[in-house]
Amino acid sequence: MKLILSDKPLEISTQLGERSAYFDLSSMKISNCVGCFGCWVKTPGRCVIRDDATMIYPCIAESDSVLYVSRIRYGGYDTVMKTMLERAIPVQQAFIRIHCNETHHVQRDVVPKRAVIVAYGAVDEEECDIFRRLVARNAYNMCFESYDIIFVVESMVNETVKQILDKWEKS
Numbered sequence: 519m520k521l522i523l524s525d526k527p528l529e530i531s532t533q534l535g536e537r538s539a540y541f542d543l544s545s546m547k548i549s550n551c552v553g554c555f556g557c558w559v560k561t562p563g564r565c566v567i568r569d570d571a572t573m574i575y576p577c578i579a580e581s582d583s584v585l586y587v588s589r590i591r592y593g594g595y596d597t598v599m600k601t602m603l604e605r606a607i608p609v610q611q612a613f614i615r616i617h618c619n620e621t622h623h624v625q626r627d628v629v630p631k632r633a634v635i636v637a638y639g640a641v642d643e644e645e646c647d648i649f650r651r652l653v654a655r656n657a658y659n660m661c662f663e664s665y666d667i668i669f670v671v672e673s674m675v676n677e678t679v680k681q682i683l684d685k686w687e688k689s
Contacts, residue, residue, distance in 0.1 A: 519537050519538070519580050519581045519582060519583075519629075520535065520538045520539070520582070520583040520584075520686055521538070521539050521541075521577050521578060521581035521583070522534075522539070522540040522541070522585045522587070522679070523541050523543060523578075523584070523586050523587070523599065524541070524542055524543060524544075524586075524587035524588075524679075525544055525587060525588045525595075525598045525599045526587065527542045527544065528540070528675070528676055528679055529676050529680075530676070530680060533680060533683045533684070533687075534683075535686075539577045543601075543602050546569075546574075547569045548570050548571045548598070548601055548602055548605060549571070549601075550601055550605075551565075551567075551601075551604045551605050552567070554566060555612070557608035558607075558608075558611065559612070563608050563609075565605060565607075565608050567605070571602060571605040571606075574602060574606070575609055578606050578628075579609040579625075579626065579629065581629065582629050583631065583632050583634075583686060584632075585633075585634045585679065585683075586599060586633070586634075586636070587675060588637060588638075589638055589672075590637050590638070590645060591639070592645070593644075593645050593647075593649050593652065594648070594649065595652075596639075603656075603660075608626070609625060609626050610623035610626060610628075611623060611624040611625070611626050617658055622658050623659060625661055629661070630661050630662075630663045631660065631661055631662050632662070632664050632665070633657070633660070633662045633665040634667075634668065635665065635666070635667045635668070636670060636678050636682070637668070637669050638669070638670050638671060639672060646669055649667070650667060653665060653667055668682075
């Protein structure tokens with residue numbers, strides 16, 4: 519499965535394949551994680567908050583290719599993307615594993631992923647470097663076998679996403 523998560527509407531509906539899912543997070547109701555750990559203890563693998571995020575995190579778990587489109591704010595994902603990624607904690611278990619000499623959560627039947635992150639809105643190279651380090655750290659917990667970060671100006675987001683989807687279709 520191929521998954522596209524975006525913090526803004528994209529003009530890609532005609533390019534989506536049969537095993538693709540696209541979510542415009544800006545148009546969805548996604549509450550903040552409250553840190554109750556219900557998804558680990560009370561209802562393993564399921565968030566206790568019933569909102570639009572519950573239909574997204576299973577897609578995150580089963581996708582082998584992911585495309586995240588996010589504005590960069592202070593070297594990190596913007597609010598709507600960060601909120602969704604935090605709400606995807608049900609794809610992990612409460613148990614800890616050693617991975618590359620570090621402790622990380624055990625994944626709950628998560629498919630390894632090839633990821634592309636289209637990042638826009640960075641103000642300078644320092645902010646881009648901070649974002650690169652964040653994505654590198656997140657790659658361990660998000661089951662990325664590989665990832666690529668593409669920095670663009672906001673006016674180039676749709677064109678860049680279309681190019682990535684064309685590559686996906688050809689591979």
